[in-house]
Amino acid sequence: xxxxxxxxxxxxxxxxxxAITNQSTGRLGSAIAQACLEAGFExxxxxxxxxxxPPAHPLLQxxxxxxxxxxxxxxxxxxxxxxVLIHSMAVSDYRPVQMVPLEKVQEAKNLQAFLEPAQxxxxxxxxxDHQVMFLEKTPKLIQQVKDWNPQIRLIGFKLLVSVSPEELxxxxxxxxxxxxxxxIVANDxxxxxxxxxxxxxxxxxxxxxxxxxxxxxxxxxxxxxxES
Numbered sequence: 001x002x003x004x005x006x007x008x009x010x011x012x013x014x015x016x017x018x019a020i021t022n023q024s025t026g027r028l029g030s031a032i033a034q035a036c037l038e039a040g041f042e043x044x045x046x047x048x049x050x051x052x053x054p055p056a057h058p059l060l061q062x063x064x065x066x067x068x069x070x071x072x073x074x075x076x077x078x079x080x081x082x083x084v085l086i087h088s089m090a091v092s093d094y095r096p097v098q099m100v101p102l103e104k105v106q107e108a109k110n111l112q113a114f115l116e117p118a119q120x121x122x123x124x125x126x127x128x129d130h131q132v133m134f135l136e137k138t139p140k141l142i143q144q145v146k147d148w149n150p151q152i153r154l155i156g157f158k159l160l161v162s163v164s165p166e167e168l169x170x171x172x173x174x175x176x177x178x179x180x181x182x183x184i185v186a187n188d189x190x191x192x193x194x195x196x197x198x199x200x201x202x203x204x205x206x207x208x209x210x211x212x213x214x215x216x217x218x219x220x221x222x223x224x225x226x227e228s
Contacts, residue, residue, distance in 0.1 A: 001041045001224065004082040005033050006075075006089035008051025010068050014096045014133070017123045024090035026051025028197065028213050032086055033060070035217035039225070044082065046074050046089070068092050068138040075141055079148040084224055086155045087142055088185070094135035096120075101128035146180040153227060155220060156181045161189045165200070172202040183223060185216060 007029020011021040029045075030052040036043050037057045044061045047053060054060065063078070065071050068091055079085060098118040105114065114134045145154050156179055158172050172186035184202045191198035199216050201208040201223070210216045 001084070002044070002082045003036050003041045003084045003086065003224070004044050004046070004078050005029055005036070005086045006046045006071065007033070008048035009090040010071055010092045011048070011066050012068065012092045012095035012138075013120050014099055015120050015122060015124045020092070020094075020096060022090045022092065024051070026053070028216065029086075029088040030054050031213040032088065032217040032220055035214075035221050036086075036224075039221045041221075041224070044078055046071065046078070068095060068141070072139065072141055075145070076148060079145055079152060082149075082152060084153045084155065085145055086220065087145070088157045090159070091141065092138055095138055097134040097136050099124055099131050099133045102130035102132050103128070105132045140179075142179045142181070153183075153224070154179065154181045155183045155185065155223075158184055158186045159189060160186075163188060169200060169202065169207065172200060176202060176204060182227070183220075185220075 008026035009022040009024030011019045013019045026047060029047070033043050033045050034054040037054065037059050042059045044063065045053065046063045046065060048066065049064055053062065063074050065074055071089065071091060098114050100114055142156050145152065156175060158175050160168055160171060168186050168188055172184040175181065175184045182203070185199050186202055187197065187199040196211060197213045197216060199210050201210065201219055208219055210219055
């Protein structure tokens, strides 16, 4: 069984020095990868330099990426070669187009020019007291996975903050349909800390609950075995 796992968080450059990113540590994805390796699965891990990673293993291959564009290229290449994708990476929803001093924006008669991608070589000046950053939406890669490989089993993740269990489950169920996923791991950031990670594993016909990263990882391994 060949398992593809994404973990960590993408980073989108503002210039050659600065970037916008997220707070994903990759610890859950690392725990899932470790559990899959212990189960005897071949694992390809798409991850980032800063993310937590499992120790080296004969069945483990790692692909390091930075941006959403890097991730898209890696997924297009790897998804057709694997039977399962566990897509736990925190992917940037937006990426910078330009960062412009506020005064320049206020003086502009047409903002359309600021929506054209700017050259990101070098380092932008920090002289201005206020900057305006123009962002563009990144593609929802999870929605393309079944186009690249209709047979792959897709496990997605949904993270919300300070919502009721009912709302979290409703969003997870909608994500199942929208992304043509086989299982969604739904979690609330307020229910995650170093030793605790409450999550719901949502399938079309049942919901399981887990309380730790290790329990989530083992339930995913059980799901893969059951479906193989």
